[in-house]
Amino acid sequence: MSAPTSERFKQILEAARKREGLSGTDTMIVNSHLAQMKLFMLRQGLEFFPTQDTFGFRKMFLSQLVEENEIDTRLEGIVDDFLIDGKGLFYFRPVGDSYRIMWFSKDNYRAYYDASSQLEEIELIYSFSVRSGLGALATPTSNNGSERWVKLQVRRDTIKESITTERPSFEHGVGNSYSWNPNQTRTLTNSLGFIPAVESFNTMKSTGMDSSGDFDWLAEQIVLHDDLVKNIRTNIHFFGNPTLVSSRPKHDLVESGDGDQLRPTISSQAGFYSANRPSTRLSEPTGSGTSGMKVPRVIANVEPTDRAVYLTPDAVSGDQNLYARQYREELRTALGGVDELGISSGATAYEIKSLYGRAATTATRRCKGLLTYGLCKLFGLIIYHEEKIFRDSFAQAIGLEKPLIPIEEDLEDKNEYPLLLEAYKQAEIAFDRELDLRIREAVQNTELPPGVVGLIPDGDRKVEWRWKGPVFEDGTEDILNSSIVVRNLQELGVDSIEALRYLFPDKTDEERSAMLSGYPFRMAQATQQSIGQFLSLINDMRTTPHPQQPNLPLMADPKLDLTPYVYRALEFLSKELTYAGQYSDDSAGSEPSTLDSIERARSAAGLPTNTGPERPTFVPDTFGSTGGDTTTGGGTTGSGGQSMAGGVPQAQRLTERNADLPTAGSLLNSDPTTAGDNQLSFTDTELPNGSIRFGDADLSAPSNSGVLTDPTGTGADLESARQRTQSRRISRSRKRGKS
Numbered sequence: 128m129s130a131p132t133s134e135r136f137k138q139i140l141e142a143a144r145k146r147e148g149l150s151g152t153d154t155m156i157v158n159s160h161l162a163q164m165k166l167f168m169l170r171q172g173l174e175f176f177p178t179q180d181t182f183g184f185r186k187m188f189l190s191q192l193v194e195e196n197e198i199d200t201r202l203e204g205i206v207d208d209f210l211i212d213g214k215g216l217f218y219f220r221p222v223g224d225s226y227r228i229m230w231f232s233k234d235n236y237r238a239y240y241d242a243s244s245q246l247e248e249i250e251l252i253y254s255f256s257v258r259s260g261l262g263a264l265a266t267p268t269s270n271n272g273s274e275r276w277v278k279l280q281v282r283r284d285t286i287k288e289s290i291t292t293e294r295p296s297f298e299h300g301v302g303n304s305y306s307w308n309p310n311q312t313r314t315l316t317n318s319l320g321f322i323p324a325v326e327s328f329n330t331m332k333s334t335g336m337d338s339s340g341d342f343d344w345l346a347e348q349i350v351l352h353d354d355l356v357k358n359i360r361t362n363i364h365f366f367g368n369p370t371l372v373s374s375r376p377k378h379d380l381v382e383s384g385d386g387d388q389l390r391p392t393i394s395s396q397a398g399f400y401s402a403n404r405p406s407t408r409l410s411e412p413t414g415s416g417t418s419g420m421k422v423p424r425v426i427a428n429v430e431p432t433d434r435a436v437y438l439t440p441d442a443v444s445g446d447q448n449l450y451a452r453q454y455r456e457e458l459r460t461a462l463g464g465v466d467e468l469g470i471s472s473g474a475t476a477y478e479i480k481s482l483y484g485r486a487a488t489t490a491t492r493r494c495k496g497l498l499t500y501g502l503c504k505l506f507g508l509i510i511y512h513e514e515k516i517f518r519d520s521f522a523q524a525i526g527l528e529k530p531l532i533p534i535e536e537d538l539e540d541k542n543e544y545p546l547l548l549e550a551y552k553q554a555e556i557a558f559d560r561e562l563d564l565r566i567r568e569a570v571q572n573t574e575l576p577p578g579v580v581g582l583i584p585d586g587d588r589k590v591e592w593r594w595k596g597p598v599f600e601d602g603t604e605d606i607l608n609s610s611i612v613v614r615n616l617q618e619l620g621v622d623s624i625e626a627l628r629y630l631f632p633d634k635t636d637e638e639r640s641a642m643l644s645g646y647p648f649r650m651a652q653a654t655q656q657s658i659g660q661f662l663s664l665i666n667d668m669r670t671t672p673h674p675q676q677p678n679l680p681l682m683a684d685p686k687l688d689l690t691p692y693v694y695r696a697l698e699f700l701s702k703e704l705t706y707a708g709q710y711s712d713d714s715a716g717s718e719p720s721t722l723d724s725i726e727r728a729r730s731a732a733g734l735p736t737n738t739g740p741e742r743p744t745f746v747p748d749t750f751g752s753t754g755g756d757t758t759t760g761g762g763t764t765g766s767g768g769q770s771m772a773g774g775v776p777q778a779q780r781l782t783e784r785n786a787d788l789p790t791a792g793s794l795l796n797s798d799p800t801t802a803g804d805n806q807l808s809f810t811d812t813e814l815p816n817g818s819i820r821f822g823d824a825d826l827s828a829p830s831n832s833g834v835l836t837d838p839t840g841t842g843a844d845l846e847s848a849r850q851r852t853q854s855r856r857i858s859r860s861r862k863r864g865k866s
Contacts, residue, residue, distance in 0.1 A: 128346055136346040139353060140211050153360060154353035156458050157211075157342060163464045164341075165206050167490035171596030172199060173498070175506060178589045178635065184582055188513070189506060189590065196228045198502075208232040209497050213329040213340035217505045218251060218281075220323065226509055229253075237297045238326050239796035240336070242789045245720040246322045247796040251279040252295050281322055283722050284730035286315045316731050319512055321719035327501030329493065336793045338496075341462055348458055355451055359443050366442035373435035380435065463489030480599065487598070498592045506590040508719055510582060517581030521569070522562050524576040530554035532728040548725075555724065593633045606630075617650065623703060640706040647703050654700040661693050 128136075142150035143157040175193060177185040193199065209215050212233035219228045231251055241247040256273045278295040280287040289295070290311040328338040342349060373380050452469050459466040464486045522529065533547035569575055570583060601609075609630045616626040624639045631639060668681040668689075681687060726736040789795055 132347060132350050135350050135353070136342075139349060140340075140342065144207050144211055152353060153356040154349060155356075156349050156352055156455065156462075159467075160341065160459065160462050160464050161207055161210060163467075163486055164210060164490050164493060165203055167487050167598060168206055168494050168497075169202055170594045170598055172594070173202065173592050174595055175503065175590055175592050176635075177510070178591055179585060179587045179637075181585050182583055185510060185585065188510075188582060192226060192228070192506070192509065195225055198228065201230065205230050206493075206497070209327065209329055210341045210493065213338040213343070214327060215497075215501075216249065216251075216324055216326050217501055218249070218324040219505060219509060221318070221512075228505070238324070238794065240789075240793045241796065244336070244793060246324060246326075247282070249279075249281045249322060249324050250297055251277075251281070252297070253277055254294070281324070282317065283321055283720070284317055284726060284736040286317050288313050288315065320721040320727050321508070323505075323508060323512075325501055325504045325508070327497050329496050331496070345458060345461060348454075348461075352451075352454055352458060355454065359447065359451060362442045366440040369437040369439045371435065372438050373433070375429075375433050375435065483598075494592075503590040503592055507588045510588045510590070511718060513582040514584045514588075515581070517579060517583060518562060518566070520579045520581060521566055521576070522558075524578045525565060527558070527562060527565065530558055532725055534729060534732060534734065536734060551725075591635070618653075620699075623647065623650070624706065643703075643706040650703050651700060654696055654703070658693060658696045658700075661689050661696065665689050 138150060139152050139154065139157055141147075142152045143161060175189050177189065180186050205215070208230070214233055216231045216236045216238060217228065218231060218236075219226045229251075231253070235252050237250045238246060239248045239250075254274055254276050257275055258273070274292070276291050276294050278289045278291070280289075328336070329340065331338045371380065456466040456469045465482050530551055533544060533551055535541065535544045538544055538547075566584065612629050613626045616629070617623060623643055624636055627634075627639045627642070631642075634642075665682065668687065671681045673679045673681050673684060676683075722730070722736065730736050
C-alpha cells in the first residue's frame, strides 16, 4: 500500500473514531460497519454477573462497579477503538474503597510478556488537563499549558508514575525526550502483587499474540470506494442543475428577480461608467452579476422557429451507480456485516432476518475477545483482590497475627537467613490453614466479626456477560411457540433445566434452578399418574396366571419386574421438586501471576525484588555434535574410552513441561539472549552429549574471551598474545627481505 493511500486510510479511520464531520470523507463503509457492530454487540445493554454467587454479594459488587465507572456509556467508544485497532488494554487501579477502570487504545499502551505468556510489565500513557493562569493564550506544549501527560510503568512489585508537559514515548527514556521535574516522578509499591490489566484481541492470527483491526486488510478497497463516492458527488453537484437552451436572446428569456437591480440606461448603453454607481453593459441588461435572474412565467412574441428547452445531463450513469452499490455490498459482506441499503437477496422478512444473522454472528465473535477474554477477566481479578482483602481483614479482626517475614538485609548474621526462611514458610502454611478453618466456621454460623471488608471467598471467580434485550423483539407468537417446545420436551422426559433453555436462553443453569423453586403441578400430576398406572399393572399381574406356568402368577416372572420403573418415576419426581445449583471451587479459574509474600515485603521496604522465574526457562543444545557417549560421571568419552572433559558434569535437560518457550508474536520485556536477571539461559552449564564449539583463530576475537586471563579487563593479555602470534607467523623469506 502506497504512502498516500495509507495516509488517506488513517484519516478515514480517525474521522470515524473521533466522529469528525468535517474530515472530507465521503465513504460510509467504516461508519456503517461500526454502527452495525455496536448495534449487535451492545444491543439493549450488557449485564455482568458471576457464574457462582452463593451469598449474593458478588452481583451487587459488580453492579456497583459498573455504575461507578459508567461502563455502559463508555462501551461505544471502547468498541470503536477495539474494532479499528484490533486490540486494547483494560486496566484497573484501587482508588479509596472502589476501583477505577480504564481503557487504553493500541497507541497508548505497551504490554510486555515473559516466556510463559504472563504479563510482566505494562506501560501506559494518557493525558489530562489542568487550570492554567494564561487561559486561552496557553498552548498544550508550553510549560504553563493546560495539558499534561502521565506515563505509568506497572510491574508486579512497583508502579512508576511520571508527569510531563510533552507526550512521552515508549521507545526513549527520561533523559532523551522528556522535560521532567524532580517532583514529577515517584515510585509506588504495587499493593496488589500482580499486574491489574488484561489485553483484549480482536481478530487474532492463527499463531501468536497479535491481531489486526477489521478494516486493515481492506484499506485499498475502502480508499477506492471513497474516491468513487467523491467522484459521484462531484458529478451530481456539477450536472445536477438543468440548463436552459434557447434560440432567442438571453434578455428575452431571463429577467431580474429583484426590483433593486439596475436597468439599462442611455448612458450605460453608450458605454459611460461611474465609480460610485457602476453601470451595466448592453450584453448584461440585468446587471453585472447573475443573482436575481429568473425565467418569467409568460414569454411573449414566440415565433414558430424559436426553441427553448431544459437539458438535464445524466450526472451518474446507471452502470456507475450499480457498480458503487455492488462494491459497497461486497465490502460490507467482507467485513462480516450486512448492507442495510442494498439487501439484494432478502425478498421476505424471514430472509432479511436470516441475513442479519451473519452480522449477529460476527458481533458475537467480537464480544468474545472484548468481553469474555477482556473485561470479564478484569472483573475476575478485582474479585480476587477483594477476597484477599477479606482474608487480611478477617485475620486482623480475630487477632490472628501473620508470621514475621525475614528480610536478609536486616540480619546481622547472614547465615541465619536460610533457617528463618524455612521457619517462615512452615508458619505461613499453618497460618493459612488456621485462617481457612476460622473463615469456614464464621460463614457457616453467619457470624462475621466487625471490621471485616471485602468479598467472602466463594470458589470460582469467573464473570460472564449477557444482553439485556435482543435486537429483534420476540412477539407473543414467538414466545408461545417456545413454550410449546418446552412442554413437548418435558413430555419426552427432558429435565426442566434443559428444556427451559429454549424459553430463557440468556439465563444460567443456576438461575433456571432458582426459577424452578415453585411446585410443578403438571409434571407432578403426570408422574403420579404414571406411578399409579405401574402399581395397577403390578396388581393385575399378581392375579393373572402365567401363560407358560398356569400355577404361578405373571408377577413371578423375573423378566417382567416393574419395580425399577417405579423407582425411576419416583427419582424423576424427586428431581423435579429439588432443583438446586452446583458449587464450583476456585481450582477451575486461573489466578493472576502474583508475587509471594517475601518479595512483596521486600518491595514495601524499598528493596530490590525478583519478579521473574527462579529457574532457567530455555536451555537449548549448543551447535554441533560429535555423537559420542557420555559416561556416568558426566565426562564425554572419546574413541579410546578416556574422558575428554572429566571435569564437566553431564547436562541436566529440562522437560518441555518445565522449560518455558516464548509465544510467537509476544512482546517480551527483555531480550532472552542477553545477560540479566530475567534471561533465558542460551548456554548450558554443562556440555551436552558430545558437543563441541569452534573458536576464532584470532585470540583477540570476542568468541575467545576467557581463554587467557585478563583480570584488569583491558584486553592487554589478548593483545600481547596476538602480537606474539603474528611475529611467529612471519616466514623466513620475508625476514630476509626486510633485512
